[in-house]
Amino acid sequence: xxxxxxxxxxxxxxxxxxxxxxxxxxxxxxxxxxxxxxxxxxxxxxxxxxxxxxxxxxxxxxxxxxxxxxxxxxxxxxxxxxxxxxxxxxxxxxxxxxxxxxxxxxxxxxxxxxxxxxxxxxxxxxxxx
Numbered sequence: 082x083x084x085x086x087x088x089x090x091x092x093x094x095x096x097x098x099x100x101x102x103x104x105x106x107x108x109x110x111x112x113x114x115x116x117x118x119x120x121x122x123x124x125x126x127x128x129x130x131x132x133x134x135x136x137x138x139x140x141x142x143x144x145x146x147x148x149x150x151x152x153x154x155x156x157x158x159x160x161x162x163x164x165x166x167x168x169x170x171x172x173x174x175x176x177x178x179x180x181x182x183x184x185x186x187x188x189x190x191x192x193x194x195x196x197x198x199x200x201x202x203x204x205x206x207x208x209x210x
Contacts, residue, residue, distance in 0.1 A: 130169040
């Protein structure tokens with residue numbers, strides 16, 4: 082059995098560490114409570130580094146396992162955490178936490194998809210709306 086580190090795979094850097102790839106990948110990602118990753122970033126609940134790290138971790142799961150489902154959790158290899166944290170550093174790392182979101186109106190969630198597209202375009206072109 083070959084036990085080489087996933088971070089030396091030729092696709093790892095592009096798929097899991099590239100800012101633009103991660104921003105596009107975030108469009109389809111939802112939290113366990115159904116909130117958009119981009120919405121959490123846009124609302125200021127995550128810094129850019131926190132946002133990119135969380136999407137990077139999800140990309141690694143997709144890269145290795147394809148799809149695991151909402152209820153499945155698995156720890157990543159330490160080399161993955163190290164590579165992603167080195168690329169998107171922070172002053173502190175808290176590890177995985179379930180999101181805590183106040184009760185919200187369903188109307189807010191319906192606008193998330195359109196707002197995500199606007200945010201992605203603004204990120205791509207380097208400005209915020």
